[in-house]
Amino acid sequence: MGRTDVAWVREGLMLYVSRLKHYLPFVLNELPELKNASSLSRDQIRRKEGELLLAQLRPSDEVILLDEKGREYRSLEFASFIEGRMLGGGRDIVFVVGGAYGFSDAVYDRADGKVSLSKMTFSHQMVRTVFAEQLYRAMTIIKGEPYHHE
Secondary structure, eight states: OOOOOSHHHHHHHHHHHHHHTTTSOOOOOOOOOOTTGGGSOHHHHHHHHHHHHHHHOOTTOEEEEEEEEEEEOOHHHHHHHHHHHHHHOSSOEEEEEOBTTBOOHHHHHHOSEEEESOSSOOOHHHHHHHHHHHHHHHHHHHTTOTTSOO
């Protein structure tokens, strides 16, 4: 939800988005922030953002939420997770970063899984860049390229 408007965060995000396109079809879709959100409660914001988000999904999409309650992976494990999904075939994998107040119940109900990047909390803008780097790292691990050192 919302645009990545911090210049250095956006620059990092765009770096990894451009790198990812060498490995797989990758689309970044940033939904606009709600108008007049300051007049809404947190639950109302989550619900409205959830409606916008769910409207973007197709029934065939595999939806993975980037969520603090999700499973944490080491980079090699995440690469294996991604590779398994890619080999499973047929479904587009959609990773979703929520807004500042997280996801609505409807979005949780639609999700096929949850991944946590850390026990720490990051801004939703930062999460995009960190996740794009981790997805790029996973692709280089899958391809056996020398980006990841372990």
